[in-house]
Amino acid sequence: MNYFLVKSEPFKYSWDQFNKDGRTFWDGVRNYQARNNIKLMKEGDLVLFYHSNEGKNVVGIAKVVREFYQDPTTDDANWVVVDLSPVETLKNPVSLEQIKAEESLKEISLIKQGRLSVMQLKATEFDKILEMGS
DNA sequence: GCCAACGTTGGC
């Protein structure tokens, strides 16, 4: 089992919208590193959902329901999507500030590589954020 | 709205 974190601007695609939809394909990734991370996702892997710009917090947990396939919004074979479904909303959204302040999360890609929109998390990092959010 | 960080593009 692998763990990931994806970013979305709430203005563009919010956690609320995601829950209304029940399932979505994660498109719009146009960065090779993020794309490579998407390709690592397997069905059943868990994904934290982070709101960038507005809120700047981890708001919920999603899971991978379909492994990567050609991005249906483009013909360019470079780009792929995965299907995600919401699993659970965090009782207490975990803010970027909290994550920064947490010693055990210092190495998290969210902080070390601010612009990356899809990243892999260590199991310990994933667990820690869940613990902070419950 | 600004700006730092950083990925991408294109000329050489």
Next chain:
DNA sequence: GCCAACGTTGGC
């Protein structure tokens, strides 16, 4: 294959 110019992201 280097590197300057440019564009985008995202925190502040």
